[in-house]
Each structure stands twice: as structure tokens, then as C-alpha cells.
Amino acid sequence: MISLCPRELLSPPQTRLSESRFSPDLLTAAESKQVKNPRSPDYVPSVFSTALAADGAEQVEPFDGPDKHQAQVEAANALLFLQGQVLEAGPKAEPFPEPGGAEGVMCASGCPDTSVRVGASPSSSPCSDSAAEHEEEVGRLRREVRALRELAERSSLTEAALRADPEKVRFYTGLPSFFVLETVLWLLSPHLRADKGVKLSKFQQLLLTLMRLRLDLRNQDLGYRFGVQVGAVARTVCAVVEAMSSTLVPTTVFWPSRDELRRNLPAAVRLACPDCVVIVDCFSVALERHGEVNSVDGTPSSSLKYLIGVAPQGVVTFVSRGAPGHVSDRELLESCGLLGKLLPGDVVLADRDLDASEAVAARGAQLRVAGHDGTEEDEEKRALRRHVSRVIGMARRRYAMLNGPVESPFAADRAADMTTFDRVVRVVCALNNLCISAAPLE
Template sequence: MGMYCCVPGCDSVSHYKNGLRKSGYSFHNFPAWRTNRGQQISEITKARRMAWVAAVRRKNISFDHISPGMKVCSRHFASGKPASEMQTTHPDWAPSLFLDGPEVKRITSARYKRLRWRRVFAVTSAVKDQLSAVPLQAEQAMQTMDKGAVHDDGDVAEEELLQAEQAMQTMDKGAVHDDGDVAEEESTDETVAECDLCQPRLEEINRLMEENRRLNKELEKRAMGEEFLKDDTKVEYYTGLPDMEVLMGLLSCILPRLSTPTGTLSPFQMLFLTLMHLKLNLPLQHIAHLFNVNGKTASEAFSEMIDVLHATISPLVIWPSREILHATMPYQFVEAFGRRVAVILDCFEIFTQKPSNLKAQAQSYSHYRQSNSMKYLIGVTPQGAISFISKGCGGGASDKHITETSGILDKLLPGDMVLADRGFDIQDSVGLMCAEVKIPAFTQGRSQLDASDVESTRKIAHLRIHVERVIGNIRNKYTILSNKVPISFVLPCKREDVTFLDKLVVVCCALTNMSTSVVVKIQ
């Protein structure tokens, strides 16, 4: 298929009627507006595209709409092809020959040289001062070129160009006297003036380098990296961990499990982003803005890091042996129950969005909370460490059902004592394990308590409050658990029997165990 020139009145074609290709002509596409190479390139390419559109002047060609078949042949360029886009004063920067209409100002080779010379005149004020000493023939040549003295064939008279070039050569050599001799004194003065400018220039360069170092240092402080978290107060506020040493130890543990970094976020930034989202519950879009990434990158980094943390630090939620329990038993428990208390049980709920499935709505609806939620059974040792966390159940499930299906009964040994809230009707279930459950005596339905029951209830209530302190600490430390989570969090993970929310809760409990226990602080 042949190509045609789109300039009005031009009959250039690439092939003869018999299909043979013509020689001597080349066809060129309109320049593209490149916006991804910086502001300067964007402005130059935009101006060039506008110049081409203005030169061709066709009704069906606009800046935003140019058909791929619209091409300009080599006849409309002085050199037979377009110049480079950076040569903005070159005559072939845009089509300039054999155009239809006088409105388009043609850029001839003489005009190109004249524009180049004018730029030389404007470089220094010294050159401007020397313009008065330019020989008369140079001024006459410039005036001739300004008038556009161009022959009918588009070429400037050779004699006029020769005169202009000689004048420019004379000006480039320096100041010209009336007698045509170069004064050595002026050359010496110029050298001295140049030396006088060296010191101010060096001082300006040093100032700019110092300012650059200062700005880079300030940028590093503001960047969400290790430099930002040098203060332990910031570490605790943004991550919930006690200090930088614990944070870096956690990072070293998860590094082998991380996938190859993409370069957008470093492993430290991925961990920092995840802990910040857990601790402050900031929207991921806002966190992405702080880390200078897009929202999708932040979401993927959070999901990957939760998986890695769950696989790495979930063993921190561990059921201690009886020997360890006896060795670390607080004296309050020893005085009240000896060394028999193995765990303090309670349930806490996390609100979720309302699922669209009616069956899921009924299973997750909590009549006590009047909202859809997921319920978790948590076990705390007398020392205040989290030793057990169940998988999530719908908010409508009873405490007894969760206890019997969570697997915690398999961890009890004969002689162990369990402290529980009055809502836990698990005496029969725990009794099968030859263990004992202690709950407040007023759950037994009597209107008045004996003196022994009152004292026992007071002791149980006083010591069982530890688990509520731990639960409150988890919610306060990682506020994402105190707010309504997306329904996607309660969907099962791919090829796993746990949900993303289950992993998230385990991670929060493990991170809480990495800090000082609130029970120890109170004691």
C-alpha cells in the first residue's frame, strides 16, 4: 500500500501506479507528545507537534487527532528529513518548504543561522557591548537577513551569507577596534575578570552541595525507614513493640520467609507498614501515601506480611508445661489456690461487616452485641502471657460450644484448675478431663451466698480480671481489632482451614507476648 503526503497541494506518493516504489522521497510521521521524559522534553515535543499541525493546516488534523496514515514527505524539509527534536531553531524542526498559504512562517537556513547568532549575542553582556563595534558589513548582512532576502528557490545569496559568517568570526574572536587589531590589554582584563568570578562560583557550588546534603538528610528522617524509628517512643507508638532492638530481631526472624523484594518497599518498610496498620488502624490508602506507593502495593505487602508473621511468630502463643507454671506462679494465685491454676479463660468479639449470605448473617449475629461479629476464646496464664487462642466462631456461638470445640480441653491435665467467667457453663466438660473449673458462686442460682462462697467469689473475680486486662491490652495496642473488619477477612484462606482474621488475631496475640505483660506491671 502506497503512502501519500498530507500537505495540501502536494502530490508526492511513494509508489507509481504500476506498483513500483518511487525513489528520492521519504515519508515521516507527525511527532508524538512525550509526557514521560520530564517537563522539558514534554514542552518541546508538545510545541513541535503543534508546529507540524500548524504547518500542514488540514481541517481533519488536530493536535489530539492525527490519523496514522497522515505523513509529510521529504520535499517539505530543507535537508530532506526532519531535524532532531532538541534542535528547536533548526529549519527542519518543522515542515517549512512548499507549504500551502503565506500564514506559515518558513524557517530557512539563513533564519536558522540568524537565530543561532542572536543566542550568541545574548550569552554575556560583554558581547552586547561589542555590538556597536561590529563592522558595517556585518550589520548590513544582518539587516538583509532580517528582511528575509531569500531567492525564489529558497536559498540565500552566497555573498550575503559569506559576509555574515565573516562578521560572526570577527565577533567570536573578541572585541574589534576601529583599526581591526585586537588589544592585548582587553584580553588581559577579560582573564582577570574571569578569575574574579571563580571564587564566587566556588562558594555558590559549595553552598549548593551543603544544602543538598542537608535536604537529603532531612528527607531520610522523613522517609518511613529505620532512620524514622530511631526513638523507642516512636517504635512503641507506631508498632506496639517496646523498642528498636525487638523490632530488628523480629525482622531478622522473618527475612528468610519473605519473597524476593520488588524494590518498591524494603523488608523493613513492609514490616513497618504492617505493624502500623495493626497498631493505628490507619486506612491502607493513607499508609500507602506515607510510604509513597500505590494502594495495591500496600495491600499486597500487608497480606504477605501477615502470612509470614503468622508462620513465624505463632509459636509464641504456647501452652506452658506444668513445671513452668509452678515456677512462675504469682504469689496471689499461690495464696488463693495453691499452684493449681493452669489458665484463665474468656471470650472476646471482633465486629465484622454484615455478610450478604443469610445463613452467614444468622451464624455471625451476636444478640448480646446486637451486631455481626466473630468470637474468639483466649486463655491467659497466671503470669499474664497468652497461652491459647482459638479459631474464630460466629458471634451467635455460645462460650461453652467454643470451649468444647476449640481444643483447649485436650491441653488440661488432671489436677489443673481453670478460672472462668460466669458465662462459661463448662463444669461437666472440664470434669471429664479430671480438672476443676472455678467460676463466681452467684452463677449457681442462689439468692444469698455463704461466707465461704463470698470469699471464694471475691478471690476468683479479683484474679480472673487479669484476662480482661490482657484482652484490653490487645485491643488498645492493636486497634484494628477494636473496629469493624471487612467481610473478606473472615473468608477461608486459599488451601488453608483458617481465615485471614484468624491469622491476624494470632499475630496480634504473639506480638503482645513480645512486650511486657500488663499483669506483671500491675503487680
């Protein structure tokens, strides 16, 4: 058996270990003890479980105690940091920032919240100042949007805008109130289209047509206002005019009885001509292009002529069909059908001489020209003449389309011996009768 000298016993452990690696025969039983601490230079890994001492406790190497305790402290610190706490024992690590800390705290807007610092007031926080500025800006924008909406509503042509503005109703439609406009819409509603192929609502169709009659706006202008094509405007006007001609005209333009006429005669007529039943006049409307519209006898014409009969109260009671402009007033009066409504003793007033006294006298009635009877005019006759002039021009002043010129499609489209413009004249007279201001004329 080989023995070790004292010099070898006093050498450092790693020297012995290194020597033992190259000289296995030099190891003794004491030097072959297994070291369990992985930090020890003599640590040798093993697949076997740790051997227990005689008292049953696990053997602890000199390096196990402090290292194991340090690892436990670091693990505990890491766990407590996640919970917002710090373990005092062991090496002190940098703690995580707490929610209430003065540094590293962010507000909802993303800027440092300095209002939580000691001695700082919330009112002086940049974040609170920024929030106040944002709130003020939001309030200003809301007020601006509200004002723009009100302006758009006032300048629009919607049903709500006209309902709230009677003056707008009178200007665009000629009707006295929104209630009358609603009544006309209710009467026409069954005869107006409202399917997917029609972009305009029933109210918009009626409003567009009334604006065409009232202001004589061009189709291009109406197309821009209502956001439709020019062709759609023309089709809409023709369809609504035809519907009003078949439904509105028969209920508003009719010949009243003699008792109804004499029940509420205006003062000017009652004093000067109590037997007056109608005031007649003829007016002509120029065509847009001469020679494109032919009369019944095939003669080209540059205008259309109409005879209109108005009761002394201002209500239109008779409208003739359009005749070529070269037809005389007498010929139109004799052929239009008005003479067939006269009774013996009736008086027909005119603003000018129509040269039709013989035709009227054949019915047992009398034709008189207001203020032109060959005698000196007195106050009653002058009042009668003013009244007749106002009554005759009322419908034409209220609806500018009657002043012309007539566009070719309105004059050339003849159906049942009646052009579209003939229907327009009848519809305008019917709308005139719906106006409350047309009844009493003093």
C-alpha cells in the same frame, strides 16, 4: 641627437616623468634610472633583482632610509606589545594593559578589581565584599539543607529512623525495641519476597503489616505512606501475616508445662489461686458488612467470636479459630480444643461466667470466675480480678485491629478452615508475647 633645453632640466621630476611617458624620445640616460623605493613617485616595478653599486652595497634611494626605519620600529613595537613591553624609540603607540595595571583589570567574578590601585585596601573591594556575601549565603543554605534532612529523617519510616527512636518503634509496631523488630525480620526474611516485582523492601513489608495490625490503618493510608497502590498494600499484609502465622506463631504461642507455670506466678495469683493454669475469655469482632460471611453451617453472621487463653504471667497460650458470632461461649469452649490441654487439679479462671463448669469438670479441672464465688470479696480476690481483666484486654489494647470491624477480604478468604483474620488474631497474640512488658503483671 636631440638636446634638452635648461628649462626642461629645471622642471620637477613628475613633470619630466609625465612628459617622458608621452614623449619617450625626450628621456636621457640619466632620467631612465630605475627607482627602487615604492613610495617614490618615479617607482617602476621590475621583475629583476636589484643592481649593486661598484662597492658591492645595495643602492639606497633618498626615500628608503626613514621609511624603512619607521616600518622596523612599528614591527618591533607590535612584537614587544605582545610580550608586555614597549619600545621607546620611534612613534609611541598605545600599550596593551598589563596584568598589574590599575585600569582594565578584571577579577574572577567579572567586575573591575579596584583593590590593586595605589592606596586602595583589599577589604574595601566590591569584589571581596561580594565573595563574602556569597560565602555567607552558601553557609546559610547548607545549614538549611541539613535541618531539612534531619526533619525528613525524623518524620520518615526508614530502618535508620526507627533504629534511632525506640518510642517510634513502640508506637508503630507495638514491639518493645528495635532489637525485637530485627529479630522478627530475621525470622521472616526467608519467607518474604524481595525481587524486582516487589517495590517494598523486606523491612518495609514487615513495618507496613505491623502498622496495619497496631494502628488499624486503612490500606489507602498505608499506600500513601509507602508510595504503593492499595492492591499492593492488601497483598503485602496477607503475605506477611501468612508468613508470621507459619513461623512466628508456633515458636511463641504454645501451652507451657505445669512446672513452668508455677515457677513465677504473679503475687495476686499465687495468694488467691496457686493452681491456676490459664485465664480464658471470649471476645467478638464485628464484620464490616453483615451477611457476607457465612459460618461453617452456612448461617450468615454479623461478627466473629474467638476464645483466648492467657497464662497468669500475661503470655497468650491458646487462640481458637473464629466462630460465628451467634455461637455461645460454652459451645466455643467445648469445641475449640482448649479442654484437651487441661490436667486434673488445674484451675481455669474467667472474668465472667462462661456457663462451662460441667465441661471443665469432666476433665478433672475447675472453672472459677474471679471475684464471683458468692462470698464477700477480700483484697486478694479483688487483686486477682484486676489482674485477670488486665491480662485479657492486653492484646486487644496493644493491637487495634482486633477491635474491628473486620474487612470482608480478611473474613471471606478461608483456607484450610482458617480465614485471614484468624491468622491475624494468632499473629497479634504472638506479637503480644514478644513484648517484655507482658511478663510481670502485678
